[in-house]
Each structure stands twice: as C-alpha cells, then as structure tokens.
Amino acid sequence: xxxxxxxxxxxxxxxxxxxxxxxxxxxxxxxxxxxxxxxxxxxxxxxxxxxxxxxxxxxxxxxxxxxxxxxxxxxxxxxxxxxxxxxxxxxxxxxxxxxxxxxxxxxxxxxxxxxxxxxxxxxxxxxxxxxxxxxxxxxxxxxxxxxxxxxxxxxxxxxxxxxxxxxxxxxxxxxxxxxxxxxxxxxxxxxxxxxxxxxxxxx
Numbered sequence: 001x002x003x004x005x006x007x008x009x010x011x012x013x014x015x016x017x018x019x020x021x022x023x024x025x026x027x028x029x030x031x032x033x034x035x036x037x038x039x040x041x042x043x044x045x046x047x048x049x050x051x052x053x054x055x056x057x058x059x060x061x062x063x064x065x066x067x068x069x070x071x072x073x074x075x076x077x078x079x080x081x082x083x084x085x086x087x088x089x090x091x092x093x094x095x096x097x098x099x100x101x102x103x104x105x106x107x108x109x110x111x112x113x114x115x116x117x118x119x120x121x122x123x124x125x126x127x128x129x130x131x132x133x134x135x136x137x138x139x140x141x142x143x144x145x146x147x148x149x150x151x152x153x154x155x156x157x158x159x160x161x162x163x164x165x166x167x168x169x170x171x172x173x174x175x176x177x178x179x180x181x182x183x184x185x186x187x188x189x190x191x192x193x194x195x196x197x198x199x200x201x202x203x
Contacts, residue, residue, distance in 0.1 A: 022097040028069030045072030060126035066133035077110035137166035151198040
C-alpha cells in the first residue's frame, strides 16, 4: 500500500466555489457529492502525484478522456502549471460549464474539448488519463491511439478483476502494466483506490 499522505500544495477554495456554482445549474457531480468534493474528487484526482514522483514526470501534455465534472483534469492543471492539460468530454453542457470554470480561474494551461476520443485522429499526448469512464479493457482501447508514453487509469478496489480481463488486449497492443499504485481517500469510509500505470511500449 502506498503512503496515503499525498501532499497537495494548492488552495482549492476558489475552484470549489466556482465548481459548486456551476454544479447548481447542471449536475457535474451529484449534489450529495459536493459536500465531499475535496476528499472524493480533488484528492483522488491528485493521487497522480504518486506516478509523477516515482517516474520523475515533471511536465508534458496530458489528455483526460471522459473528464465529466473535470476530474482529474482540473485539479491536475491547477496543481501542475507545467503540464498542458486537455479535458475531453462528449457532453456539450458539461464542457460549457467546465469552460466557465476555466475562464474564471484563468487556467492558461487547460483546454476544454467537446468531442469523443475517436474524433482526435492523429493527435498524441504524453499521458492519457481516465477516471470513472469504463472498464479497463474498454478505456485502454480508447486511450491507446492517443498516448505517446503512458496511460494512467483511476480504478476501484476491483482493479484486479479488470486487469485479468484486459491483460491480453494490453499485451496484443505491445503495452504493459508497469505499476499498480494503491492509496486511500481521506474519508471515514476508508475508500481504497488504485492507479493502473500502462506503458505504451513493452521496451
């Protein structure tokens, strides 16, 4: 189990206020989830720090597929200004809300894209992430054509069942799961989470 004490450097107060304002107009997350926005969404999104630090990743382009309410794309863009972050979602009303938050925060290193992963033909990103999108096999197939180096997938404690179903597909595409990084959310429920790190080339 990884050290659960993930150090977050940024004050997310303004972001949370803006998020709640937009969420009152459109459900980016369920209303009940806004009470635990930091613990269950922001902290979870920034668990990618475990990957950044272990693999010495300090900058680059990052595509977040199916960003939904802006997780993990927005917390990453706020916490890591040296990354160029692209928040992709196919639902127009969500991307409009996310664009409003981006503009209010003046996040120059974040781009909101209203499209599907299949629409981004011939585009490549250093890292592709996905959180709460689909099972590992499916989200890998969406991510693989767009990734240059790494894919980082946020998964629950059922991660090993998903890996078993996906591992042959991942190998067939000359990729490899190089790490499974475990952590827990800072909640009373003691929720276990995992980052599945996939390298684009076995070599």
